[in-house]
Amino acid sequence: MSMVIQTESGASFHFGGKKHMNLSVAELVEEALRKNEAVLTHEGALRALTGPFTGRSPKDKYTVNDPSVTNFIDWGSVNQPMDPEKFEQIWTRLQSYLRDKEVYIFDGFAGADPTYRLPIRVINEYAWHNLFVRQLFIRPTEEELAGHKPEFTVVCAPGFKADPSVDGTRSETVIAVSFERKLVIIAGTQYAGEMKKSIFSVMNYLLPDQGVLPMHCSANVGKDGDVALFFGLSGTGKTTLSADPERLLIGDDEHGWSDRGVFNFEGGCYAKCIGLSREKEPQIWEAIRFGTVLENVVLDQHRKPDFHDNTLTENTRAAYPVDFIPGAVIPGVAGHPNVILFLTADAFGVLPPISKLTPEQAMYHFLSGYTSKLAGTERGVTEPEATFSTCFGAPFLPRPAHVYAEMLGKKIAEHQVDVYLVNTGWTGGPYGVGERMNLGYTRAMVRAAINRELSQVKYTVDPIFGLAMPLECPGVPAELLNPRNTWKNTDEYDQKAKELAERFHQHFAKFPDVSAAVKAAGPKL
Template structure:
C-alpha cells in the first residue's frame, strides 16, 4: 500500500485537498495563510519548530525486515522496530492525513542521473514542503511527467505516537522501512529530519552500487581539482569549503562513484548562529525570497533577522537552493577528488593545525570522527569533552562504519588522494587557556594543501599521534605548526596529549574488524 500513497487512487480516496509540486511563491502564500510563519526583511520565510530544534536520534527506528536485517548495524543508531509496529503507525498516519490539506513534492536525491533516487515527500505543513523544495533536486516539467518515486517520506508533526501502543520511545517517531520504501515522521516540526532520513536511505542503497556516500562538503578549482571537507558541527566545514576562488559543489552530502563526486542535494542547510555578512557573505546573501529560516529570532517591527540571538536554540538554520550561491556548480557533479581534508576542533589544544595522513591513518581518523565540545557553558565550565562520531556522521549510517572506511581506503589508493587533518580548534593550551586557531592561518594551510605547495615542506612525525607535521606553510608562523611549541608548560602539554590519545584508543576498541595496519595508525600511548 505504501507505493500508492500520493497516487491518483489514493487522492480520490481522501476527503482532503492535495497540492502537488507548487511553485515557491504559492508555497509561501499558503504557509502565510495558514499562519505557519512570517516573512523576514529579505523575503525569507521564518518559522519556529517548537520544543524540537534539532534531530531526535533516540526516536529514529529502522523496520526489522528480512530484506535488510543481515545488513543493518543494529544498536543505538539503528534501533529495530517490528513490521507489525510499523503497520500500526502507518495506519495511524493514513487515518490522520485523510481529512487534512496536504502538500506533495516530487524530486530527486542525487545530482548524477546514473544514481539519483526519485523521491516523493508528503507534508502536513506548507513550509515543510517549501523546505524540501529548496533542499532537494527539483525536476524539470518534462521530468515530472515521468517521475515515479522510489522512496516516499510522510511528515505529520501534529500526530503523536503512543509509546506503549506503538513501541516508540516517545511521542516522536522517525521510522524507515526499506522494504516498503517508506519513511514516516511525526511528533516533531524540525525539518532536518526529512533531509537526514533521505541521507540515511542513500547511505544504505549506494554502497551496493559501488558509490561511497559521504557526510562532507565539496568544492572544485579552476583546473577541475576537487576537494572534500569532512567535519562535525563547529569545525568549519561550511566556512572553509565556501571559497571565492573555487566553485561549490555542495555543502553537506555527496557520493563518490567510479565517475567522480556528486551532490545528493539541490540546496544548502546552513547553520546561521552568529552569521555576519563579513564572515559568511555567500550564506548571508543566499537568504533571499523562498529561503527558510528555522528558529531565527526576528525584530518584531523591522523583521530583521537577529543571527546572534540564541534564545530559541544555537541550532538556527537557513535552507536555500544551492543556486543562490554565485559560484555553485549546477548540476553538482565533478571529477575525482585530489585532496581530502578532515576537520576537527580540538579543545585540548594538542593536535597540530595541519598534518598529512597515510591511507591507514586516514581510515583510522575517519572511523574515529573526532572533535570536541564544551561541557556546559563557556563561562562556567572549561573542561573539554571529546566527541567521536564514526565517519563524521554516525547517526546516519545503516551499515557498519568499517564498511564505509574500507570504501574510503579503496578510493584513496585508486586515485592517489592526499589526505590532511586540519585542527581548527585551540592552540597554546586547552579551551580557557589557549586561543582558537586564527582563521587566516587555517585558510592559508588549506590553500597550501589544495594547491600542493605544502608538499614542498619537510615533514616530521608527532611523537604521540604519529601525524606528519610540515615545517613550513606560507603565511603561517612556523611555531604555530607544532602544538607543543605553543604551550608554555611542556609537561602539561604532554599530559593533555596523553589523555586525548587515551580517549582515541578507548573509543577505537569498538572497531574489532579492522586490520593491524589501521589499528597501529592511531596514537599508541596508553591512557594515563
C-alpha cells in the first residue's frame, strides 16, 4: 500500500514499500540483524561497517542556492552552492529509488530547550542508521509524538548514487540541504555522522535569527550549577573531557546559548573510541552496551571489540543516548557558562598545555579555530594535519564567521566568562617526534580551570604567542606547563613556534574588519 508523507514545506514522499515508523531500540536492532546490516558484540552493542566512507565527505556537501538564503550564506569551499533545479532532479530520482524499498522513519527533535527546538523527521534506507538517529537526537514522549509535525526532514539512502555528469556533483556522493524545501538529502555514503552534522548545520543557520548562539562544543555542569563549555573539532577531546565523573554531562558536541542559558541540541553522544580503555574513559567504556551503535570497530573471534585496532579507520565511533552517562542532565538544559575551554590538538607541539586568554585573545582564537584534523575524521586524512577551522566548527557554519564571533564576544562580556586555550595535541616535539599530551594531566588542568584554582596562581607570558601560562597547576609537573621546556632542542622549538605563528597570521588575514585590539591579540612575528 502506497504511503505519502508530507513535510512542512509541502514536499511529498511517495513510498510503496514497507514503512517502519518510530521503532523501539530492540525492534531496530532486530531489523538490522535480519537484514545483515550489522552484528551484535559480546556485550550487546550493534557493530556496523560503513565501507569506504569512514568519515565525513565535506567536498560532497552542498547548500541549495535558494532565493531566500542566497544573501545570508557564506558561499565557498565549505558552503558549496547547488542550483535548485539540480537539487530537484536529484530529489525526483531519489524518490523513485526509494519508492518500493523498505524504509525506517524516526520523528524527534533537535534542541533540548522547547522554546528553540526543531521538530525533525529522518527517513532511512538502513535500519542501523535509524537506530543511530534515534539514539543521537532527542526522543519525543508519546504525547509529543502524537502531535509531532516535522519542520525539517532528512532522507538518507546510501544505495542511491548521484550522477556527476548530470547533477553537477563532484562524485556519486551527495549531501545537500535546501532551506526552502526544509529537506536534507544524503546519498552515496554509509557514514552515519553525515545525518547528525547536517542537522547541526541547519541549526547553525536557523538559531542566530532567534538570538541563540549555536556552538560546536560539549558542556557539563558542577553540583553548584557552574557550567563549562569545551569547544573543539573532532578528536580534540570534547567528548572525553566533558565526560567527567565529578560533573554532570549536558552534552558532548552541539549546544545553543540563549538568553536563558545553554542547551544541548542532541539526545546522545558520538564518541571517538580508538584507544578507548576502561581506566582512562570509564564513563564512555560503560556506555557501550545494548542500544549503542559502534561504527567500524574491529571485533575478535568472540565479537569482543578491539578499540586499539585501527585497521578499518582511526575514526572508530560509538553512538549512545546521553543518559547512558551516569548523572547526565535530562533534559540537557543549564545556566550560563562560567568557563570556556578552546581545545586544540596542536600537531606542531608548541602551544602551552593550558593558557588563560584575554577577551581579545578569546576572539582571536575563536576566529582562528586552530587545531589538527586527526586521522580518519575526514576522507583522505591519514595523519594529523594543521588546520584552521573558524569558530572551531567551520565545516558546519552556513553563515559568515563574524555572525557567530560577535555573538560569542557579547555573551562572554555579559556573563564575565573565563576563557582558556587547552592543547590536547603534542608536547616535546611535533607529531612524529613528541608525544600526545597526557590525558590525566589535561584533566587536572581542566578541573583546575573550572574550579577557579588557576585564578590563584602566577603566570608567565609566552614571547611569541602572547599566551599567559600558569607557573603551577595542581596535579601537573611544573616543567610541562611551558612547552619550550619539553623540547630537547630549544632552537628547533623556536623555529616551529615561528612557523605556526606565521600560519596564524596568514589565516587571520581573512578577517580584515576585526578591531585592531583583536588583531593585536595574535602571535608576534
